Amino acid sequence: MSFAPVVPLSGYGGWAFLKRTMESQKAAFAASPATKTDEAWFRERIGSITRAEDLVADRRLLKVALGAFGLDGGINNKFFIQKVLESRTLDTGALANRLADKQYQKLAQAFGFADFATPRTQLSDFADRILRDYGTRQFEIAVGAQNDDLRLAMHAERELPVLALSTTTQDTKWFTIMGSAPLRQVFQTAFGLPTGFGALDLDQQLATLKSRAAQVFGDSDVAQFTDPAQMETLLRRFLARSDAAAAVSPTARGAAALQLLQAGQQSAGNFLSLLR
Template identity: 50%
Template structure:
């Protein structure tokens, strides 16, 4: 049985406690029998994989590969994943390059099946993917109890890295917009309604940059290479999310009381 994270609190208080105990909790999670079986199998067998077809044929290997990039739900979409991996990323027509969700691009770049020698033949590759898998699966375990804390964990690990990466600031913002988990954190923290997602990308980009300027004093995504800015982002997200939940609960209680009073008259 997989270790279940201990999350007695919600909101920012829960986040503070989770960060304080994270090293102990992740160590326990990583030693769970089923997690160990999957990760040890991956490290022992990934070098046998030389093509996209090899990978999708082995469900145990594919589960770890997809799980490392938060793509667990695609485990049964074998034809689609095979196309993503086989196309690679070197051409503009490659499927991963044409998709808004850049997790697929990260997946195919990591495995490099379009290269002369795929990454699976590099001795350190198995451990690299396993490390990413463990991080993502701990997030999933947290999310099974508190989805907001899962989103916060994901943002903590990815926003600073994205901010410090190469590429234009516009490209970085578009990667945020194209990543549903990151977009939800920024929307909540910046007070951007979900309906913005129906606008064209240029309009969305302008709104994200404008709100970032208002809230953080800077419209650049690169500012989040500073971990204190990431902490501030996560705190705003969790605080606003909890406030909305409390408001919703209060509203639901009020409606229930009104209905009850009506029936008693």
């Protein structure tokens, strides 16, 4: 039986509990049979893969490769994924570079099938790096099965500082946030923006996000989210507003209650093990 992360509370209380138990929960998740099986298969076989065609032909390897970049949904689109992996990422016109979702570009760069005479799969630490990212994202997915708001918070805490440190312009960083569904949802909820906000003209969205950031944080620059205090303020606002919105919906309350009941004995046992 796989380990289901324990999330006994919603909102910021659930986030605080998750942060406090994160290391033990991640260790238990990594030790689950399903995760260990994926890891063993990848370690054993990835060194023999030198072509994109070979990677997409092995569904279990492809599952880990895509999962490491949050691209799990592409597992059945092998032709497209192969074309992405065969992209020369140093060529600005390459397929991987032209796609709106930059995770495809990162996937192609990580494997390097078209960029180097010898792909990165032959590097001694390649499996370690891919499996580290795979484990992180799969744990987030598992948390999301219990509470999707916490998954979004984990995603933002991981991705936003990386974006904040990038050398792109301030506006480009905001456009990147707008183009990322998880990050957009965090900011849109934290700023109390309506669901139809995304239908506005892009420049108007940009101006609104920068204005709200300046009002809430005293600064409109995305670079501020390298500061853990600013990040915590953002996540606290997101989780509080999201939890409040769910609380006013009887349907949402019923769904949350059903979800907790379905967790059943497994979550209870996991909870007790964390408190020992």
